[in-house]
Amino acid sequence: MAQTPGDAGGVGxxxxxxxxxxxxxxxxxxxxxxxEAAAVRRVGLVPAGFVMGxxxxxxxxxxxxxxxxxxxxxQSPGRSGAYAEAYPCAHGYGFGxxxxxxxxxxxxxxxxxxxLTDGYRLAIDRLDAEAAQLGAHGVVGVDLFFENLVxxxxxxxxxxxxxxxxxxxxxxxxxxFLTNASGQHFERLIALGYVPVGLAVGVxxxxxxxxxxxxxxxxxxxxxxxxxxAIAVARTRARAALAATAHRSGDGVVHTEWxxxxxxxxxxxxxxxxxxxxxxxxxYSTENVPLSPRPVLPLRP
Amino acid sequence: MTPPPTTPGITTALAALRTPFVxxxxxxxxxxxxxxxxxxxxxxxxxxxxxxSGAGSASWNPQFTTANTEGEMWGxxxxxxxxxxxxxxxxxxxxxxxxxxxxxxxxxxRERASLLTCTMLGTAVQGTGRRPSEGHPFATTLSARDxxxxxxxxxxxxxxxxGVSVVGFAARxxxxxxxxxxxxxxxxxxxxALYSAREQAMEMMEREATQLxxxxxxEVxxxxxxxNALLTxxxxxxxxxxxxxxGREGxRDLAPExxxxxxxxxxATFSDT
Numbered sequence: 001m002a003q004t005p006g007d008a009g010g011v012g013x014x015x016x017x018x019x020x021x022x023x024x025x026x027x028x029x030x031x032x033x034x035x036e037a038a039a040v041r042r043v044g045l046v047p048a049g050f051v052m053g054x055x056x057x058x059x060x061x062x063x064x065x066x067x068x069x070x071x072x073x074x075q076s077p078g079r080s081g082a083y084a085e086a087y088p089c090a091h092g093y094g095f096g097x098x099x100x101x102x103x104x105x106x107x108x109x110x111x112x113x114x115x116l117t118d119g120y121r122l123a124i125d126r127l128d129a130e131a132a133q134l135g136a137h138g139v140v141g142v143d144l145f146f147e148n149l150v151x152x153x154x155x156x157x158x159x160x161x162x163x164x165x166x167x168x169x170x171x172x173x174x175x176x177f178l179t180n181a182s183g184q185h186f187e188r189l190i191a192l193g194y195v196p197v198g199l200a201v202g203v204x205x206x207x208x209x210x211x212x213x214x215x216x217x218x219x220x221x222x223x224x225x226x227x228x229x230a231i232a233v234a235r236t237r238a239r240a241a242l243a244a245t246a247h248r249s250g251d252g253v254v255h256t257e258w259x260x261x262x263x264x265x266x267x268x269x270x271x272x273x274x275x276x277x278x279x280x281x282x283x284y285s286t287e288n289v290p291l292s293p294r295p296v297l298p299l300r301p
Numbered sequence: 302m303t304p305p306p307t308t309p310g311i312t313t314a315l316a317a318l319r320t321p322f323v324x325x326x327x328x329x330x331x332x333x334x335x336x337x338x339x340x341x342x343x344x345x346x347x348x349x350x351x352x353x354s355g356a357g358s359a360s361w362n363p364q365f366t367t368a369n370t371e372g373e374m375w376g377x378x379x380x381x382x383x384x385x386x387x388x389x390x391x392x393x394x395x396x397x398x399x400x401x402x403x404x405x406x407x408x409x410x411r412e413r414a415s416l417l418t419c420t421m422l423g424t425a426v427q428g429t430g431r432r433p434s435e436g437h438p439f440a441t442t443l444s445a446r447d448x449x450x451x452x453x454x455x456x457x458x459x460x461x462x463x464g465v466s467v468v469g470f471a472a473r474x475x476x477x478x479x480x481x482x483x484x485x486x487x488x489x490x491x492x493x494a495l496y497s498a499r500e501q502a503m504e505m506m507e508r509e510a511t512q513l514x515x516x517x518x519x520e521v522x523x524x525x526x527x528x529n530a531l532l533t534x535x536x537x538x539x540x541x542x543x544x545x546x547x548g549r550e551g552x553r554d555l556a557p558e559x560x561x562x563x564x565x566x567x568x569a570t571f572s573d574t
């Protein structure tokens with residue numbers, strides 16, 4: 001029988017049926033390098049098994065909602081309460097004949113941002129469930145990403161994978177900690193007095209239909225505001241999500257992998273995307289030992 | 302199975318995770334620093350505050366640039382795009398009462414032939430135990446590692462400085478453009494344009510550094526781009542660096558320890574080069 005999420009027969013990611021039963025195995029697997037495994041062991045943890053969470057998502061099409069903004073003037077909260085701003089013709093042609101080629105607007109694509117956030121969240125939750133099933137205390141070196149597979153337009157496959165680790169002799173935690181930091185960075189984090197809590201994810205998306213100036217027309221030059229504003233909004237949304245996670249879980253977010261991406265859409269328009277994945281941390285001790293790194297100069301041949 | 306030797310921290314760290322966390326008005330930070338970079342900052346008494354960013358974008362008309370003339374509007378547009386990004390990030394630093402920004406990602410993206418977008422993103426930091434920056438935070442293109450070394454060596458960054466220049470050169474003949482020329486000669490017009498652009502860009506950068514009362518500029522990144530289109534023959538020269546000042550105590554010798562690794566050199570047998 002094919003395993004599908006939410007299957008009535010009880011096989012689905014939510015009930016853990018996708019997670020292989022590692023307990024029956026005599027050994028463990030991991031995607032740690034030898035140096036990472038050594039670092040994790042120095043901290044006092046041992047690998048429990050390679051864990052993965054995945055989800056194939058259909059990215060909701062928000063075209064109608066975006067094009068519904070055509071013709072707006074000024075800055076408005078948009079239909080969904082999100083950022084929307086009109087950029088009329090910079091030549092001052094107004095809305096007259098042929099002016100539609102000069103008119104531009106930017107609208108926050110909350111639908112796309114929500115699709116991406118949901119995909120990340122599902123992958124993380126399933127990774128977390130696999131780790132919990134192994135009795136792990138945490139997962140280190142989590143690689144969180146998505147792929148757009150050729151021939152699967154409008155979909156994205158989300159992955160979260162890493163190595164579950166356990167502290168022998170200590171009862172399991174209510175929920176394992178997750179970090180995208182490598183084994184060595186995890187060791188430094190613990191030495192610094194911080195413990196990872198979980199992954200922090202932030203996504204921002206702004207649909208940009210450029211006006212004549214943001215399109216690079218030779219006849220109207222100088223600074224344009226539309227492109228920087230779209231970048232600023234996408235980044236602000238991602239940053240706000242990270243800050244909210246930091247506030248909910250402890251003291252801050254470190255090790256953020258920050259990605260700005262332009263995804264071409266219809267005609268000259270594009271989605272200005274920002275995706276940020278970091279580790280939320282909590283300070284457990286202020287008595288960290290100063291490390292005082294010593295400057296060295298390697299004498300290479 | 303015998304438990305491995307345990308660092309004293311891990312037991313306490315796991316115990317902290319067992320206690321439910323109640324969000325309050327605690328100070329939280331967001332940073333894109335790696336853990337190693339966080340350690341380096343804490344070692345020199347800086348702590349992260351937030352991720353800050355700035356962006357600027359501008360376009361120009363690249364046509365009709367003539368030989369030995371500076372494309373003023375073109376160069377000014379590029380400088381404006383970079384300056385707007387720099388101003389944006391300084392504004393965010395002020396709003397967060399931060400002392401400066403480190404681990405900066407500085408990117409110049411050419412959207413189209415004559416449209417350039419400059420983006421900056423980094424982690425705002427505050428010096429613990431330092432005097433407030435009095436509304437004059439510093440921006441820098443330095444990595445957290447280089448910032449750490451700079452501070453330990455007795456210097457402090459004061460700002461990002463830029464220099465931009467675009468200089469035109471004469472069009473080549475049709476035969477030259479088609480690759481039919483048979484002489485090995487220097488295209489002295491283009492060489493001169495490149496020198497001229499370099500000179501003007503560096504002068505602009507020095508002017509900015511002087512305005513900041515800097516002792517010097519480090520980590521200068523250069524981007525040079527010749528543009529040879531039908532009606533456009535010019536060379537762009539962009540220089541971006543970090544202006545630094547020597548601290549009150551002057552230069553401090555880092556006294557690096559020389560290290561001779563006992564590794565064998567990498568095996569070149571399967572190397573691509």
